[in-house]
Amino acid sequence: MPFSTTGGDRVWSAAGDPHSAIVAVVEVRDLRKEFGEVVAVDGVDLRSEEGEFLVLLGPSGCGxxxxxxxxxxxxxPTEGEIRIGGEDVSRLPPRARRIAMVFQSYALYPHMTVANNIAFPLKAQGMDPEARNEKVEWAAGLFGIEGLLQRRPRQLSGGERQRVALARALVREPTVFLLDEPLSNLDAKLRAAARDDLMEFQRRIGITTIYVTHDQVEAMGMGDRIAVMDHGRIRQLGTPEEVYHHPADVFVAQFLGSPPMNLLETPGFLFGFRPEQFLPEGVAADEGTRVPFTFHVNRIEYLGSERFLYGFIREYDETRVIAMLPATVTLPISIDQDHKFSVAKDQLRFFDYDDGAKIAPQPLMR
Amino acid sequence: MTSTTRQPRYLGDNPRFLAGLFMSPAVIYIIALVGFPFVLAIIYAFTDISTGNPDLEFVGLATFRRVLADPVFRDSLWNTFLFAVVANVLVVILATALAEILIRDFKGKWLVRFLVLLPWVAPVSLATITWLWTLDSIFSPIDWLLRQAGLITENMYWLGRPGTAMTSVIAVQAWRIVPLAAVIVLAGLIAIPKDITDAVAVDGAGFWRRMFQVTIPLLAPIIAVAVLFGVILTISDMSVVYVLTRGGPTNSTQVLSTWAFIKGIEGGALAQGAAVALFLLPVLIGITAVVLRLARRREVL
Structure with a gap:
């Protein structure tokens, strides 16, 4: 058990947070950042709500x-305004913003013990040694690393390092927690455990968190809301369900999901459906409201828990699509043959032909 | 067995042959210009060979005893120590400050980098001769400036008085080595991960706290390497002292390397020169071992 079992609110207020009355919201208005010719962030508006876990998700280079x-x-920023807790902090240095950040590499000071790492922000504040030690022990207790205080970062495992980094960030009692891909340095097995730790900790102390990742599984699993970014803009901001099931545009539709949404072209607009919604005839229950397609299967991948079928749709210029059948569908599918597949009508998503934005459902001609 | 152990068809494909071929210039260079003189010096030190009497006659430790008994030896040893320590303390401070400046972005950075490297790329003797003129007893521009500023009325005779001579020699040596040390420290500074620098900013540390609690501790191993190079270059190189003062006035800037040269080559007492030169060897080996061990221990932490 990494954490003490005290109730979340009590643990946090036990430390005597003097800022608890202030609404902890990060608000970003029309924010731009240019690096020479390159526009990294291109006019972003964003508001995080109190206590929420907000994920910034996007491909590398999306800003x-x-x-x-x-x-x-x-x-x-080149232009725009950043407000934290209602206060304009755009011109303030990091230390005056009451934020804490956990870096991808954790950025622990390698020459300092764990205790000194955690105490470093407090020393910079000029806190007296007695209060400092108390604070360090409190933060270490929160993450179950009391036994590691005299070790050095080199002697810690990846998961332990993450906890030290979190403790160091937390010890100053920030209003906002910023995390930059903190799990990407861990191997797959450790990552699931670390994600669990992180979520439990965040829920318990209820601190507003902004979390950057390129991993959609992390984003879907952890985020209260997800801001999907591309080319310096937020393409969609919504709950995991919203961004997955009701993508705002073609980019979001194809960025989320693995494999991504299948997209088909028809005169005037685009439409798409998720691979798991594309089922062979006779499998789905609601036959009446389904839209039929002729699916020519080229290749099948067996992945144990599911089957991926690669092929194309006859009716739509032989557009390549992927179907994902769960292991519960045991129907034999032969390759290099046409099969009757269908998608439920309400699972079709429609997009504008020119700008790719979501549009209202359209009648399909065929 | 496998193809790696099979005899290649062409000589040019044989890794053993190629390894030997590519290493041979370095090996030949070291044997001819370092190894051979070194062995010769060891042999000479146990004889009483001189240019007047070039027979190898082994006398055991008699030559060492004679050198140690010379009062100039004790002076030179002390001067060598002072010279190396003070010059390198200056070098570490200046090089760290310079590296901290050079890592920043500013206009004309390339010019500053060029100027900083200049003392290092210029040939030692030429650069030192410039200093010889700069510190001239009559025409020194430094004296002229000080006179104009009203700080002195008489010339300083920089190289003519023991105290100022030692100061001058140390300053010029530091000036020469700073560029090398600055580049080494700069490399170390660049190697500090950006995340660490960002973490320091987020944690709210100011310039001095960052400098003394994060940057310098992280740079410690690399600074140790810079010091090692600096100390070796200061103890084993005689150019600056030889060109500026020839160890004078009255041996007040005499260091072991210049004394070995003056005694052995200029004075013709080859055996004594070799003995003085060899005296430096265990000192340098000792310093190298200590510094490398310290550097490695820091890295393990």
Whole structure:
């Protein structure tokens, strides 16, 4: 058990947070960042709600890390405003913003013990040694690392390092927690455990968190809301269900989901459906409201828990699509043959032909 | 067995042959210009060979005893110590400050980098001759400036008085080594992960706290390496002292390397020169061992 079992609110207020009355919301208005010719962040508006876990998700180079670094004060915006707790902090240095940040590499000071790592922000504040030690022990207790205080970062496992980094960030009692891909340095097995730790901790102390990742599984699993970013803009901001089931545009539809949403072209607009919604005839229950397609299967991948079928749709210029059948569908499918597949009508998503934005359902001609 | 152990068809494909071929210039260079003189010096030190009497006649430790008994030896040893320690303390401070400046972005950075490297790329003797003129007893521009500023009325005779001579020699040696040390420290500074620098900013540390509690501790191993190079270059190189003062006035800037040269080559007492030169060897080996061990221990932490 990494955490003490005290109730979340009590643990937090036990430390005597003097800022608890202030609404802890990060608000970003029309934020731009240019690096020479390159526009990294291109006019972003964003409001995080009190206590929420907000994920910035996007491919590399989409501007999510730059946005986070501007909120932290590590990068100066070219234009726009950043407010934390209602106060304009755009011109303030990081230390005056009451934020804490956990870096991808954890950025622990390798020459200091764990105790000194955690105490470092307090020393910088000029806190007296007695109060400091108390605070360090409190933060260490919160993450179950009391036994590691005299070790050095080199002697710690990946998961332990993450907890030290969190303790160091937390010890100053920030209003906002900023995390920059903190799990990407861990191996897959450790990552699931670390994610669990992180979620439990966040829920318990209820601190507003902004979390940057390129991993959609992390984003879907952890985020209260997800801001999907591309080319310096937020393409969609919504709950995991919203961004997955009701993507705002073609980019979001194809970025989320693995494999991504299948997209088909028809005169005037685009439409799409998720691979798991694309089922062979006779499998789905609601036959009446389904839209039929002729699916020519080229190749099958067996992945144990599911089957991926690769092929194309006859009716739509032989557009390549993927179907994902759960292991519960045992129907034999032969390759290099046409099969009757269908999608429920309400699972079809429609997009504008020119700008790719979501549009109202359209009648399909065929 | 496998293809790696099979005899290659062409000589040019044989890794053993190629390894030997590519290493041979370095090996030949070291044997001819370092190894051979070194062995010769060891042999000479146990004889009483001189340019007047070039027979190898082994006398055991008699030559060492004679050198140690010379009062100039004790002076030179002390001067060598002073010279190396003070010059390198200066070098560490200046190089760290310079590296901290050079890692920043500013206009004309390339020019500053070029100027900083200049003392290092210029040939030692030429650069030192410039200093010889700069510190001239009559025409020194430094004296002229000080006179104009009203700080002195008489010339300083920088190289003519024991105290100022030692100061001058130390300053010029530090000036020469700073560029090398600055580049080494700069490399170390660049190697500090950006995340660490960002974490320091987020944690709210100011410049001095960052400098003394994060940057310098992280740089410690690399600074140790810079000091090692600096000390070796200061103890084993005689150019600056030889060109500026030849160890004078009255041996007040005499260091072991210049004394070995003056005694052995200029004075013709080859055996004594070799003995003085060899005296430095265990000192340098000792310093190297200590510094490398310290550097490695820091890295393990």
């Amino acid at each position: 999510k890390t730059t946005l986070l670094r501007m909120i932290a004060g590590l990068e100066q």
